[in-house]
Amino acid sequence: MSRITNLLTLTLAAISLDASARTSTLADCTHLDSDHPQKAKRYLMCLDSNIELLERDRQAWINKLIMDTEELEKDTGNTQLMPIIKRSLLSQSRYMEDSCKWRYLKELPNSTSAAKVYKRCKISFLQHHTTELKANF
Template structure:
């Protein structure tokens, strides 16, 4: 019963990612970029939408990786893999946040420019991480 549920969840995640990738691409926000406060707000909101989309995609791949690893643990008895994967995911998240934070702080006191830099940085890291999660090394 549990194996059936896991298989169902696996296929649901894979199909949801495939439909997500087909139906939703990142929005081109470049036409909204401006230093004017009201226009900058729209630009930042557009970037937020892209970040949300990338976070969902990244989380889908993380879930798939964890489920595959659980299955591998059951089949082989190798329990060393999961703690390392979880630690690497945590380290990746911390690295991404800290790398984008120092870029943000570097742009202060111009908070609008700092927010733009932070969000573009986060988008770049999320794209890279999702690609790494999808790669079969």
């Protein structure tokens, strides 16, 4: 059984390192920022690709946390940790979504400006949350 655990741990480590490498290659979208509709569309698509990379990286760290916690539960019998972790992940996702949503709504009726604000907000939250997930307090 420990052979399977070691294999899973190594696989997760490889996934996490791969995700971290992708995160370091976020596109610099600033040169695309414009109020012109066609240029703004390219800017938003660039931000979307960065969001996708960051979400994958964040999910890899969440998966690692869940697997590490399952292993800890198995070793110690402590089942109190997992529900709290899952609740905190759900709360963080809701907070991120609501925080970015009110920023979006504040920019309306200019939907292009609102979309830019929303996506930059999401990028910032994803980066911050991933940093927290990586930290071993």
